Amino acid sequence: MTRGDVLAIGLAAMLVGVSYARHWKPPVTATRFEVRVAGQVVGRYPLAIDRELMIDGALGLSKLKVENGRVRFAASPCRNKVCVHSGWLSHGGEAAACLPNRVSITLAGDAGSGVDAVSF
Amino acid sequence: MAAAPPTADREDRLVAGFAALAIVIHVIEAGFPSPVPGVKPGLANVVTLIVLVRYSLRLALWVALLRVLVGSLLVGSFLAPGFWLSLCGAGASLAALALGTAWSRTVPALRLSPLGLSVLSALAHMAGQFAVAYGVFVPHPGLLRLLPPLLTAALLFGLATGGAAQAILRHLPPVPSDDTVRPPTARAP
Numbered sequence: 001m002t003r004g005d006v007l008a009i010g011l012a013a014m015l016v017g018v019s020y021a022r023h024w025k026p027p028v029t030a031t032r033f034e035v036r037v038a039g040q041v042v043g044r045y046p047l048a049i050d051r052e053l054m055i056d057g058a059l060g061l062s063k064l065k066v067e068n069g070r071v072r073f074a075a076s077p078c079r080n081k082v083c084v085h086s087g088w089l090s091h092g093g094e095a096a097a098c099l100p101n102r103v104s105i106t107l108a109g110d111a112g113s114g115v116d117a118v119s120f
Numbered sequence: 121m122a123a124a125p126p127t128a129d130r131e132d133r134l135v136a137g138f139a140a141l142a143i144v145i146h147v148i149e150a151g152f153p154s155p156v157p158g159v160k161p162g163l164a165n166v167v168t169l170i171v172l173v174r175y176s177l178r179l180a181l182w183v184a185l186l187r188v189l190v191g192s193l194l195v196g197s198f199l200a201p202g203f204w205l206s207l208c209g210a211g212a213s214l215a216a217l218a219l220g221t222a223w224s225r226t227v228p229a230l231r232l233s234p235l236g237l238s239v240l241s242a243l244a245h246m247a248g249q250f251a252v253a254y255g256v257f258v259p260h261p262g263l264l265r266l267l268p269p270l271l272t273a274a275l276l277f278g279l280a281t282g283g284a285a286q287a288i289l290r291h292l293p294p295v296p297s298d299d300t301v302r303p304p305t306a307r308a309p
Contacts, residue, residue, distance in 0.1 A: 004224065005236035009279070012239050016275050020268040 030092045030107035033071050035064070038102045047071060047090075047107075057101030064105065076101055134171075135179055139186040142167035146191035159273045162242060162281055164191075165213070169234050169241075169285040174295050177221055184210050201257050205249045212248025213241040234289060238282025239275060246274035 035043045037057055045053065045066065052074065053064040060077035070090040073083035076098050083098035089107050097104035146164040154160050164187055172180035188210045192198040197206075220240050224231035232240070250270060254263050 001235055002231055002233045004227070004230035004232040005239075007230060008220075008232055008236035009239050009275075012243050012275050012278070015243065016268065016271045019271050023264045024268045 029069070030090055030094065033089075033105050033107045036104045036106070055103050057098065057103040059101045062098055062101050062103045071105060071107070072096070073098060073103075073105075076103075131179065134175065135182045135186070138167055138171050138179075138183045139190070142183055142187040143190050143194065146187050147194050150191070150195045159270065159277075161277045162245065163284070165238065165241060165245075165281050166285045166288065168214075168217070169238055169282070170289060170292070172217055172221065172237070173234055173285070173289060174292070177218055180217065181214055184214055204256070205252055208252045209245040209249035212251075213245035216240045216244035233282075234285040235279065235282035238285060239278035242274045242278025242281065243271065246270055 030047055032044060032046045034041055035045070035053070035055055037055060042055065043053075047066060047069045050067045053066070055062045055064060057077075062073060062077070062083070063075040065072055065074040070088040072088045073086060073096055076083050078098050078100035080100075083096050083101075083103070086096035089096055089105070092108055095104060095106045142164045145167065149160055149163055152160065165184075167187075168180050168184045171183050188203075188206050189198075192200075192203040192206060195202075197203045217237055217240070220232050220237045250263075250267060
């Protein structure tokens with residue numbers, strides 16, 4: 001390795017560092033979420049207020065829990081509990097759904113949702 | 121051409137041989153799955169580097185451009201987005217190599233070894249590719265968030281391919297200076 005190499009690699013590492021400083025953002029933190037039943041929006045709630053919500057779905061009541069800026073399905077009348085296993089959601093663009101009960105929640109941040117996928 | 125200097129023929133064979141080698145590496149590499157689009161080791165660049173160091177920038181240019189063209193034909197991405205990304209990446213990386221060699225010539229005290237050249241060309245490759253991806257194909261600000269990890273990968277893979285090129289160069293015999301000695305890759309009938 002020559003001194004020129006050290007210089008070049010140092011500059012390259014600096015460039016990478018600058019790119020992190022300028023473009024690296026943590027995933028957008030969501031500020032509110034939307035609840036839908038059978039595709040219809042039944043309510044929009046802020047994530048800032050801790051509470052429990054009971055949403056009446058096709059099978060019965062789905063319990064949503066809002067805590068520390070996060071939201072999750074706490075209980076559901078469905079069989080597989082996929083919604084409950086989705087766990088806590090806190091980033092814009094995240095979503096969880098209980099298909100049997102036809103209840104879904106979608107999170108949104110102030111900065112809009114992040115990228116789902118990039119393909120080229 | 122009859123009027124061409126005798127070295128032209130030998131150069132053609134060199135280009136053909138090294139390009140073939142680079143194309144094989146390119147195609148094999150294209151078969152590997154990648155966790156993030158745009159990230160791959162770029163092992164074919166080892167060939168470009170070796171040609172650059174042992175012969176000339178002009179030959180390295182030919183080898184790289186032929187590799188991109190024929191590689192895309194074989195992989196089936198000719199004129200598809202991936203091809204343009206590859207071409208612009210190769211163009212930027214060759215420009216970096218040209219600048220790097222010019223730098224080494226003008227400032228011998230700080231000359232670059234294949235390692236430094238490889239890092240510069242890898243970053244230029246990624247930057248060129250990204251500029252096209254962002255400017256032409258996906259002008260979404262979300263794409264910029266991919267830039268830091270992509271550049272990190274480019275830096276690491278640039279170091280890796282540069283190291284590989286250096287290791288190979290150490291084991292290669294000196295460049296034959298006369299026309300009668302043919303490179304091993306062009307020996308087949």
